[in-house]
Structure formats: structure tokens, C-alpha cells
Amino acid sequence: MKFDDLVFNNNFYKSIYKGLIQQRKIANKAMMSAVVILSTGLLNAPALAQPSIQENAEQPPALIDPNIERREIDESDIDTEDFEIGIFGGFISIEDFESSSVVGASIAYHINENLFLEARYAQATAGQTSFELLSGGAPFLTEEERDYTYYNLSLGYNINGETFFTDNLVFNSDVYFTVGAGSTDFGGDERFTISVGAGYRLLLTDFWALKVDVRDHVFTSDIIGVEKDVHNLALTLSTTFFF
Amino acid sequence: MKLNVTFLLFVFIASLGFSSSTKGEDLVVSVAEPYVDFRTGPASEYPIFHVAEQGESITILKKKTGWYKARTVKGQEGWVSAEQLGKTLKLSGELLYVPTGSFEDYANRTFEFSVFGGVLENVTAMSMATAWNWTGNLVAEATYTQALGNFSENKLWSLRLQHHIFPEWIVSPYLTIGAGSINTRPRSNLVQSGDEVRKSDFYEVGAGLRYYFARNIVVKFEYRNMIALTDRDDQERIEEFRLGFSVFF
Numbered sequence: 001m002k003f004d005d006l007v008f009n010n011n012f013y014k015s016i017y018k019g020l021i022q023q024r025k026i027a028n029k030a031m032m033s034a035v036v037i038l039s040t041g042l043l044n045a046p047a048l049a050q051p052s053i054q055e056n057a058e059q060p061p062a063l064i065d066p067n068i069e070r071r072e073i074d075e076s077d078i079d080t081e082d083f084e085i086g087i088f089g090g091f092i093s094i095e096d097f098e099s100s101s102v103v104g105a106s107i108a109y110h111i112n113e114n115l116f117l118e119a120r121y122a123q124a125t126a127g128q129t130s131f132e133l134l135s136g137g138a139p140f141l142t143e144e145e146r147d148y149t150y151y152n153l154s155l156g157y158n159i160n161g162e163t164f165f166t167d168n169l170v171f172n173s174d175v176y177f178t179v180g181a182g183s184t185d186f187g188g189d190e191r192f193t194i195s196v197g198a199g200y201r202l203l204l205t206d207f208w209a210l211k212v213d214v215r216d217h218v219f220t221s222d223i224i225g226v227e228k229d230v231h232n233l234a235l236t237l238s239t240t241f242f243f
Numbered sequence: 244m245k246l247n248v249t250f251l252l253f254v255f256i257a258s259l260g261f262s263s264s265t266k267g268e269d270l271v272v273s274v275a276e277p278y279v280d281f282r283t284g285p286a287s288e289y290p291i292f293h294v295a296e297q298g299e300s301i302t303i304l305k306k307k308t309g310w311y312k313a314r315t316v317k318g319q320e321g322w323v324s325a326e327q328l329g330k331t332l333k334l335s336g337e338l339l340y341v342p343t344g345s346f347e348d349y350a351n352r353t354f355e356f357s358v359f360g361g362v363l364e365n366v367t368a369m370s371m372a373t374a375w376n377w378t379g380n381l382v383a384e385a386t387y388t389q390a391l392g393n394f395s396e397n398k399l400w401s402l403r404l405q406h407h408i409f410p411e412w413i414v415s416p417y418l419t420i421g422a423g424s425i426n427t428r429p430r431s432n433l434v435q436s437g438d439e440v441r442k443s444d445f446y447e448v449g450a451g452l453r454y455y456f457a458r459n460i461v462v463k464f465e466y467r468n469m470i471a472l473t474d475r476d477d478q479e480r481i482e483e484f485r486l487g488f489s490v491f492f
Contacts, residue, residue, distance in 0.1 A: 078270060079305040109356070111490050112308045112458060113286035117358065153358060153371065160286040172284040181360065181369045183391055189430060192367055192391040206305065206312065220393075242307070 081207055084108040086240030088122070088213070094148060094186075095230040096223070098127030102234055108156070116156045118178065122234070123149040126186065129224065140223065145188045150217060152195045154180025163202060172203045184219050184232075191219040201240075211238040270303045272331040272339050279331070281321025285310035293319050303328070309458075311341075349455050350410065352376050352491035357463060359388075361485025363399075366392035370485060379410045384419075388483070398426045399469075401447060419449040425471055425481075445471040445481070461489045 085107050093099035104122025111117065126146045132139055156178040163173040177198050184193040197215030204210060217232040274295050281293035285307040295301050295315055301323075304312040309325040329341040342348050359370040368390035375383045382405040390397040401423025409415055427441045449467030456462050464486050471479040 078303055078311070081305055081307050109490065110308050111460065113288075113310065117356075117490070153369070155358075158286075160284060160288045162283065162289070172289075183389060190391055190396045192369075192389075206307070 081242035082110045084110065084116075084118075084209070084240045084242050086209075086211070086238045088211070088236040088238035090213075090234060090236030092122075092124050092148070092232055092234040094124070094126045094232050095221075096129050097146075097148075098129075100124045100127055100148075102236065104236070106238065106240070108240075113160065114158050116158065116176075118154045118156055118180070119151065120154070120180075120182075121149070121151040122236075123147065141187055145186075148184070148186045150182060150184040150186075150193060152180045152182025152193060152217075154178040154195060154197075158201075174201050175199070176201060178215070184217060187221070187223040189221075189223075191221060193217050193219040207242040209240045209242070211240060212236075213238060270333075271300050272303065272328070272333055273298060273300045275332050275338075276327065276330045279313075279323055279327050281313070281315075281319065281323060282310075283321065285312070285322045287324070289322065293321055301331070346413070346455060348459070349461070349491065350379065355382075355461070355489050355491040357386075357487055357489035359463070359465070359485040359487030361465075361483055361487075363388065363390040363397065363483040364481055366390040366397070368397075368483060368485065370487070372489075374405070374489075380407050381405070382407065382417075384421075386423075394430055396426075396428045396430070399423060399445075401445070403447070403449075405451075407453075413455045415453050415455075417451050417453065419447070419451065419465075419467065421447045421449075423447065423469075425469075441473075443471045443473050443479075445469045456488070459490050459492075461491065463487050463489060 085105075087103070087105050089101065089103045091099055092102040102122050102124040104120055106118055106120045108116050108118035126141070126148045129140060131137075156176045158174040158176045160172075160174045163171050165171070175198070178196065180195045182193050182195065184191050195215050195217045197213060199211050199213035199215075201209050201211045213234075213236045215234050215236075217234065218229055220227060221230045222228075274297050277297050279295045279301070280291045281295065282289040282291055293315070295313075299315065301313045301315055304314060304320070306312075307322075310322045311325065311328050312320060313323045313328075314320045325341045328339060331339050333339050353376055355374040355376065357370075357372040357374065359368075359372070361368045361370065368388050370386055370388035372384050372386035374385075377383055384403045384405060386401055386403060388397075388399040390399075401421045403419045403421030405417045405419045407415055407417045422444065424442065424444050427443075429439055447467050447469040449465060451463055451465035453464075454462045465484070467483050469481040469483070471481060473479050
């Protein structure tokens with residue numbers, strides 16, 4: 001038989017022990033409330049007058065409120081980025097009229113992951129024909145007629161891929177092909193123009209891309225006297241944004 | 244030329260504004276199917292690099308064509324197909340509605356954009372049109388056509404009303420009436436003065452057939468007959484056949 005059992009089997013000692021524990025509990029409580037009163041008193045003097053301070057100390061406010069109001073977010077709030085708007089610049093070789101710089105703007109709608117529709121508008125100023133330069137004679141066209149503007153609407157097809165610059169520097173990219181139709185205003189006439197091209201799109205972020213594009217613009221022209229199909233190749237660099 | 248440079252600058256600034264005005268609050272859904280595939284890019288060709296399991300909640304960030312960019316709780320970001328995302332649940336417990344370009348979405352379309360190639364009085368013509376689905380049967384449309392021939396340049400625009408007799412059919416016929424205006428300019432090498440532009444109003448009637456192809460694409464074939472109200476004694480009759488396709492939103 002252990003010593004503890006000897007002591008606690010006795011009811012008298014038991015009651016004394018319980019009394020001691022109770023006293024200690026009361027002392028603890030008193031001490032706690034004293035600390036609370038003192039600290040709240042120091043921080044907030046008028047609070048001393050309130051009798052319910054001890055209750056507050058025993059039931060601290062819940063840190064996490066389980067009844068958070070959840071705002072219902074709708075499907076229509078999802079940010080959609082199917083449109084691509086951009087500007088481009090580069091060179092265009094105008095058949096018989098030298099090559100010159102070209103600037104323009106484009107807007108595209110991505111129908112699905114592969115197909116897109118693109119509208120382009122661009123302008124350039126044509127140079128002189130070899131004949132004009134060598135003969136030094138009268139120019140073929142007026143200054144105004146040398147303004148070369150075109151627009152077209154194309155259907156494009158993306159071949160999706162990724163470009164790995166290094167092991168860790170990877171961007172989504174695609175190679176695309178376009179076929180389109182539009183019009184070219186040059187030499188005082190507007191001509192129905194077919195355009196075919198190919199390009200490379202590098203997506204630096206989800207919504208920002210750089211594009212290199214080669215496009216041939218074919219139309220029937222009789223500016224230099226004989227009617228023929230002219231091919232005007234444009235090489236451009238674009239920056240586009242998806243929204 | 245100068246005006247156009249400022250225009251380009253405007254386009255550039257506007258595009259910056261568009262791309263930055265994005266974030267609102269995020270939409271959180273939980274995966275109801277056994278799993279959802281995360282791809283490295285918004286197309287089925289991109290490889291799957293992660294899988295979110297049933298019961299896992301994912302945050303939807305943005306949408307690009309039929310693909311949604313999503314983020315897992317651990318912060319992994321990838322692209323999820325609309326088909327798979329359509330089987331996830333919202334916080335309220337209801338199924339997330341994801342438009343996948345089904346026939347049902349086609350019936351509920353509001354806007355439509357079309358492109359056509361065709362023949363207008365033996366001259367190659369290209370047209371585009373924007374349409375608004377007013378009721379299921381009535382559609383209002385604005386269309387622009389250009390036909391640049393060897394003898395003249397023709398530009399036409401018109402406002403039309405289409406009546407779809409059976410909008411619920413996959414191949415659906417429709418009738419159109421409309422009014423517009425035509426600009427005709429003879430080629431500069433034929434007329435020396437150059438500014439002999441004829442402008443006349445016209446009325447048109449027509450008929451067409453549309454075929455719901457797939458996803459959000461519709462193929463269309465149209466015929467229209469126009470009567471131009473010219474200054475001369477006779478009225479001019481113009482015919483156009485055109486074939487094209489349209490996308491709807």
C-alpha cells in the first residue's frame with residue numbers, strides 16, 4: 001500500500017485537501033482579475049467603473065466569426081480575353097514603287113483555340129518607279145496618289161505551342177497562317193486585294209503578345225500601263241493586347 | 244498622315260487601359276467530377292501538368308476562348324477546359340454555368356458577326372455584318388459590302404430585318420427586307436474628271452439559309468435583290484449571291 005492511499009482514504013484529510021485547492025483557485029481568480037483590472041485601468045480608465053469586467057475577461061470575444069457574408073460571384077464576372085488589339089510597323093515592298101515603311105492597327109477576335117478573325121488597317125507612302133528615277137521626267141503619280149492604304153479581313157489558324165528559351169524561361173507561342181480579302185487604295189483607285197500570310201506570336205504574358213508577320217497582298221493593277229497582278233509583301237512587327 | 248499617328252497612339256493607350264482594368268473578386272468553385280486537368284496553355288494541344296481532385300476548390304481567374312485559367316489552393320495556375328469546368332460546383336452548391344457553344348447557346352445568342360464572300364453583278368464582293376437577335380424570330384442587321392470591279396468601285400451599306408421562320412432548326416431558312424445606300428465610282432483611268440461619284444438609295448428583299456456548324460460558328464448562304472432609286476429614268480436592279488460564316492456571342 002502506498003503512502004498516498006493511506007492519506008486520501010481518510011475523509012478528513014480529503015476535505016482539507018479540497019479546501020486547499022478551492023482556496024488556490026479563488027486566489028488565482030482574484031490575481032487574474034486584479035491583473036485585468038489593473039491593465040484595463042491603465043489603458044482605459046473609465047472601464048474601471050464597469051462592474052462586468054470580470055465576465056469579459058472570462059469570455060474573450062471569438063477571434064473567427066463563422067458567419068462571414070459570402071458575396072455571390074457570377075459566371076458573367078469572369079474576365080474574358082477573346083479580343084486582341086494591336087499596332088504594328090515594318091516594311092512593305094510596293095511592286096514597281098520601291099519599298100517603304102508601313103504602320104497600322106489590328107483587331108482580332110479569337111473564335112476558338114485555333115481559329116481567329118483579324119481586321120487590319122495600314123498605310124505607307126510609295127516611292128518612285130525606276131523609270132521615274134532614271135529618266136528624270138514627269139512623275140507617274142501625284143503626291144496624294146502615292147499614299148498607299150489598305151485594309152483587310154482575314155481568317156487565321158493557330159498552331160499552338162511553347163517556346164523554350166532556357167529550361168526555366170518558357171513562353172506560350174503559336175505559328176499562324178492567314179487568308180483574307182480587303183481593299184488597297186493606291187494610285188487613285190481602290191482595288192480588291194487578296195492577302196495571305198504567316199506569322200509567329202509570342203505571348204509574354206496572358207494578355208500581352210509580340211508578333212512577327214509576313215503577308216503578301218495581291219491585286220490587279222494597271223498603274224504603269226499594262227494590267228497585271230502585283231504582289232506587295234509586308235514584313236511587320238506588332239505588339240498586341242488581349243481584352 | 245498625322246491624324247492617323249494620333250489614332251494609333253490612341254489605340255495603344257486604349258489597349259493598355261483594357262488590359263489593366265481586369266481584376267474584380269475571384270470566383271471559387273469546387274471540383275465535382277473525379278478530377279480536373281490543368282494544362283500549361285489555353286488549348287487542348289498543351290500538356291497536362293497538374294490534376295485537381297474531387298472536392299478541391301479552385302479559383303477561376305480568366306477566360307480565353309473555351310479555356311479558363313484556374314488557381315489551386317497551393318497556388319498552381321493552369322488552364323482548364325470549359326467542358327470540365329462545367330461540371331464544377333459553386334459555393335452555393337449549384338452547377339457552374341459555362342457556355343460551351345452548344346445549340347442551346349446558339350438559340351440564346353444576342354450578337355452575331357458575319358463575313359461573306361460573293362458575287363454582285365459579276366464582280367467579286369466582300370461583306371461584313373453585325374446582327375442583333377431581337378426575338379427568336381426577328382433579327383436586326385447592319386451590313387456593309389464592297390465590290391471593286393474593273394470598271395467601278397461599289398460600296399453598299401444597308402439596315403435589314405431578318406425573319407427566321409423556324410429558328411429551332413439546325414438548317415434554318417430566313418427572309419430579309421431592308422433599305423440602304425450605294426456609292427458607285429468609275430475607275431480613274433476611265434473617267435478623267437475622277438469625282439463622278441454616284442450615290443443612290445436602294446430597297447432590298449432577300450432569302451437565306453443558315454446552318455449551325457459547330458460551337459459558335461454558323462454558315463450562311465444568301466441571295467438579295469436590290470432596287471436602286473437612281474436619278475435617271477430607269478431604276479437599276481442589282482443582284483447579289485454570297486456565302487459566309489458568322490460567330491455569335
